[in-house]
Amino acid sequence: MNFSSILGHKRQIEVIRRDMSTGQLPPAYLFRGEEGIGKKLAALALAKALNCPSPAPDGDACGVCQSCRNIDSGCHPNVMTVALEMNPDTGKMRQEIVVSQVRAAQEFISLKSVGHGRKMLIVDDAHIMNKEAMNAFLKTLEEPPDSSHVVLISSKPDSLLPTVLSRCRAIGFSSLGEEAVAGLLMERKGLSHDTALIAARLTGGRPGDALAVEPSELMERRGDALKLIARLPGLALPQVLKEAEKASAEGGVLEDVVNFGSAWFRDIMILSAGADYSLAINRDLTDELRIWVGRIGGWRSEEAITLLEQTGAALTRTFNRRLTAEDLFLGLKTEILV
Numbered sequence: 001m002n003f004s005s006i007l008g009h010k011r012q013i014e015v016i017r018r019d020m021s022t023g024q025l026p027p028a029y030l031f032r033g034e035e036g037i038g039k040k041l042a043a044l045a046l047a048k049a050l051n052c053p054s055p056a057p058d059g060d061a062c063g064v065c066q067s068c069r070n071i072d073s074g075c076h077p078n079v080m081t082v083a084l085e086m087n088p089d090t091g092k093m094r095q096e097i098v099v100s101q102v103r104a105a106q107e108f109i110s111l112k113s114v115g116h117g118r119k120m121l122i123v124d125d126a127h128i129m130n131k132e133a134m135n136a137f138l139k140t141l142e143e144p145p146d147s148s149h150v151v152l153i154s155s156k157p158d159s160l161l162p163t164v165l166s167r168c169r170a171i172g173f174s175s176l177g178e179e180a181v182a183g184l185l186m187e188r189k190g191l192s193h194d195t196a197l198i199a200a201r202l203t204g205g206r207p208g209d210a211l212a213v214e215p216s217e218l219m220e221r222r223g224d225a226l227k228l229i230a231r232l233p234g235l236a237l238p239q240v241l242k243e244a245e246k247a248s249a250e251g252g253v254l255e256d257v258v259n260f261g262s263a264w265f266r267d268i269m270i271l272s273a274g275a276d277y278s279l280a281i282n283r284d285l286t287d288e289l290r291i292w293v294g295r296i297g298g299w300r301s302e303e304a305i306t307l308l309e310q311t312g313a314a315l316t317r318t319f320n321r322r323l324t325a326e327d328l329f330l331g332l333k334t335e336i337l338v
């Protein structure tokens with residue numbers, strides 16, 4: 001992914017590219033904005049542009065050379081990403097970025113860059129650095145090593161220390177919005193407004209996801225995920241565990257249950273509170289929704305959303321997908337769908 005292939009965020013990318021072309025690239029950026037809208041893609045596009053040996057005339061990375069491909073696969077010697085890690089002592093994922101990670105990052109950034117490229121440190125979810133880590137990190141922001149750059153990525157910049165914030169050039173990223181993504185789908189795929197809007201909503205307004213799948217496939221996957229959820233109450237425990245194993249192994253099924261399930265229970269929640277059916281994400285399935293509203297009601301749908309959100313968060317940082325799936329399926333069966 002280089003700058004030219006990122007959808008949306010034109011203004012933000014223009015600012016970064018102008019900083020690059022005028023030689024005014026700041027030692028540290030803060031890319032802020034909600035989750036999953038392309039902040040990290042933009043940071044990686046910058047890392048590529050700073051390291052690509054054969055950039056386009058406009059300075060964008062070529063996207064195909066060894067350097068670009070190494071950055072894509074997370075193994076470029078000049079680029080390091082700090083994110084949540086497993087604690088080697090306990091074997092469990094940490095809940096915060098700790099000072100030893102910051103120290104390792106500082107060591108990385110203090111070393112000379114390889115080739116003609118520049119060092120780039122990306123801190124993903126920078127707000128989950130604990131206080132000690134943030135304080136240690138300040139040193140890097142105060143005295144950044146020559147020709148190195150830092151990008152902090154955060155959906156909760158208010159949780160960063162003011163001293164960290166004040167040393168970064170902040171660029172705000174915003175979601176394109178469902179209507180804008182729907183417009184993109186209508187334009188590029190010739191979809192009707194209704195289908196485009198459902199596809200945009202089912203993919204959470206993320207243009208990359210929305211464009212990557214055919215709406216018919218999206219609806220089919222939604223159908224499979226909802227059927228699986230609906231089957232859980234009728235299954236005996238060993239069968240639930242078996243379904244969990246299957247869902248966690250097959251590509252993306254567990255994610256589908258989380259994503260489509262969240263949208264489904266969100267609809268049930270707002271409909272239970274009296275919202276009009278035209279506001280439902282899954283408004284093409286009004287009859288089914290009506291049945292579920294009667295069956296689940298408001299508070300249990302809220303609990304389902306919480307459970308699915310926790311699962312979604314766990315999936316980004318766990319290696320044990322099967323256990324995560326088991327927790328989710330058992331939770332849905334015994335607490336939500338009873």
Ligand SMILES: [Zn+2]
Nearest residue numbers: 052062065068
């Ligand atoms: Zn390249």
